[in-house]
Amino acid sequence: MKKLFVFDLDGTLAESKSPLSPDMADLLIELLGVMKVAVISGGSWAQFETQLLGSLPHAEGFENLFLLPTCGTQFFHFDGEWTKVYSEDLSSEERNTIIASLTAALEESGITVERVWGEAIEDRGSQITLSVLGQEAPLEVKRDWDPDFSKRRSIIAILEPLLPGFAINMGGTTSIDVTKPGIDKAYGIRKLVDHLGIPVAEMLFAGDAIFDGGNDYPAQEAGVDSILVRDPRETARVIQTVIACLGDGTTQIVSPGRPT
Ligand SMILES: [Mg+2]
Structure with a gap:
């Protein structure tokens, strides 16, 4: 039951x-x-x-x-x-490392976006989230951006060696979540x-x-x-x-x- x-x-x-x-x-x-x-x-x-x-x-x-x-x-x-x-919650040192790595990985991926709606990186205390099109991007724009997950997979491939002590997962339609492992x-x-x-x-x-x-x-x-x-x-x-x-x-x- x-x-x-x-x-x-x-x-x-x-x-x-x-x-x-x-x-x-x-x-x-x-x-x-x-x-x-x-x-x-x-x-x-x-x-x-x-x-x-x-x-x-x-x-x-x-x-x-x-x-x-x-x-x-x-x-x-x-x-x-x-x-x-x-x-x-993550420590402030952990948060700084994650935010710097997300910024660097997005830049290195060569993925450019024409417009970002609101903040792209959100500090949620125990989790840092990169929303590539911004937190306030319209749903229809987000849906079309990475339907096959390939863009986020390429960012994650760069991110993983930068953040060996953390867990990295795709969430939502345009986002990548970083947390402590597990x-x-x-x-x-x-x-x-x-x-x-x-x-x-x-x-x-x-x-x-x-x-x-x-x-x-x-x-x-x-x-x-x-x-x-x-x-x-x-x-x-x-x-x-x-x-x-x-x-x-x-x-x-x-x-x-x-x-x-
Ligand atoms: Mg979901």
């Missing part, structure tokens, strides 16, 4: 850097009525607030919701208000096991980047039954299915009949 559904945020629950749709917000609230829900993202707490919580009505069931920004190096639960359980979604999954006492076998995970080099892949590697989704619309169908299976039977799923 699955007790906890873990989701990626960007590209899974919501379009990249965009707020949750009203339909997805309703589905999540409904899901919180039947099981625990966690969201693990490379994004910062500020991103969780604007992208996720800003779209969720303050509803019953928040005690079943657990939020893990920056891959679980931060952990928030709801205790009358959103409360930080812990935060594990900080990935598998780390977040272990934090959920520790803090909620729910074994991996009783978890489900859904993400849009469950493939080698994708930032959701470690969750599957950690042994969680994982569902690769194309986009939030597909995630919505997965959630509807789970609610239908675990809920009180009021959600109707229409599917082609099968001979019995």
